[in-house]
Amino acid sequence: MNGRKVNLAFLISVLLYIGCVFALPLLLPRLFSNLVVNNLICETVMVMPGFLFMLFSGEKLTGFLHFKRMKPGTVLMIVPFTMFSMSAITLVNLISQFFVENTSAAMMENYQVAEMPFLQVLFSVGIFAPFCEELACRGIFYRGYRKSGSAFYAMLLSALLFALMHMNINQAMYAFVMGIISVLLVEATGSLWSSVLYHGLINSSQIVLMYGMLRVNPSAYSEAASALNTDMLVYGLAGYLVITAVSLPVAWAILVWMSGHEGRRGVLLELWRERKNRGSGTVQESQKSQTVTEKKKDKLVTVPLLLALILCGAVMILTAMSQWLIKLVVDHLGW
Secondary structure (H helix, E strand, C coil): CCCHHHHHHHHHHHHHHHHHHHHHHHHHHHHHHCCCHHHHHHHHHHHHHHHHHHHHHCCCCHHHHCCCCHHHHHHHHHHHHHHHHHHHHHHHHHHCCCCCHHHHHHHHHHCHHHHCCHHHHHHHHHHHHHHHHCCCCCCCHHHHHHHCCCCHHHHHHHHHHHHHCCCCHHHHHHHHHHHHHHHHHCCCCCHHHHHHHHHHHHHHHHHHHHHHHHHHCCCCCHHHHHHHHHHHHHHHHHHHHHHHHHHHHHHHHHHHHHHHHHCCCHHHHHHHHHCCCCCCCCCCCCCCCCHHCCCHCCCCCCCHHHHHHHHHHHHHHHHHHHHCCCCCHHHHHHH
């Protein structure tokens, strides 16, 4: 599994995802009107092409994906790490709302999540989705890119694919930041389970918050969105800039502690150094030499990746434009 195969697998995933989101609801409207079912199908579609490519590449699953055990202390420290790093994700989410709406909150309200069984929603969004997305992005995509380039560029590209998977500008912006943080966590702990837990904690906490809000008031998001203005966003942004400036160094300190606790001290610094050492398969193997032919053969950016970027960009732009037009019509008619 290398970068070229990752790019082709991602393009196929995008095409299948677009088909699921835009075509199947027209054929099976009742099935896809359910958030849980919709999410289970879409997540499976996104991860399956890469998983099949990996299988046919002859990779050993646990070794290639780095599903390794972590020490109990590391597992426990992922909880405060999540708490202190979430401010950066929220900050970027606020910045995106200067241009587009909060897509995930709107989706929860539109699907009438508060009327669904809580455990079903929690499993679908808080457990199944994080596992599939981490398996694809920090597992298959990241490891595949690392075989074709340095861990640093693999981190950036896998975070980009993670962002594009969400197919809307709001989620894509903060997903990119989350993707980078997740790779750093995986490198610090040496285990993909760390990012699965991290992602699951973030999604689950948001589900609990949104579910509780919508149970009290089913129109909570609509009312909040209509009351939201630029001044409120500016104040929120200023507040989270301060919070992030304080909490992010703490998150980094926890990350460094976890890397030392797992016997991987110095791995984060080595990842940064690798930005100039394309062609290595792992951080520890960054000094191993490769031929010029191999470097040219395994390009990180290929035609399938460019096509996937164009498709995802087009979907994001069309989605943002449709949201803007709907808001314009609603405001004009006073609905």
